[in-house]
Amino acid sequence: EASLDVVTRAELPPVIGDTGQMGQVLLNLLQNALYALEGKGTLTVTTGKRDTHVFFSVQDTGSGIEASVLPRIFEPSFTTKPPGQGTGLGLAIAYRIVQDHGGRFEVQSAPGEGSTFTVLLPIPPTSFPSVRN
Numbered sequence: 001e002a003s004l005d006v007v008t009r010a011e012l013p014p015v016i017g018d019t020g021q022m023g024q025v026l027l028n029l030l031q032n033a034l035y036a037l038e039g040k041g042t043l044t045v046t047t048g049k050r051d052t053h054v055f056f057s058v059q060d061t062g063s064g065i066e067a068s069v070l071p072r073i074f075e076p077s078f079t080t081k082p083p084g085q086g087t088g089l090g091l092a093i094a095y096r097i098v099q100d101h102g103g104r105f106e107v108q109s110a111p112g113e114g115s116t117f118t119v120l121l122p123i124p125p126t127s128f129p130s131v132r133n
Helices: 017-035 090-098
Strands: 001-007 041-050 052-060 104-111 115-120
Touching: 001 104, 017 041, 017 052, 017 090, 017 115, 090 104
Parallel strands: 001 041
Antiparallel strands: 041 052, 052 115, 104 115
């Protein structure tokens, strides 16, 4: 049986972005994690702040990703799923959205040990230098 854990590390500063698009990124990551779990294991969603970024990560204890495949996972139309079960667009779209928001992905995975996808988004400056004429 699969379980879900949600961990929030601290109150997070706001970031600038489109909530609908970020929701799509999270949904794509959750769908992939659930697929990797194959009905058993743990899916953990974590949020936090690291240096000048806020992050959310989706970690699963599923099948993991082969090292030879990792460089291709964000390519459009690339999928490891059987025909008819995936288009290979979810991670490509998520990657583009995160880049458009000035963010980046970190991915850790090992076969048989699961995967962690972390999205880091920049915290906007709280003050701007004064403009002199």
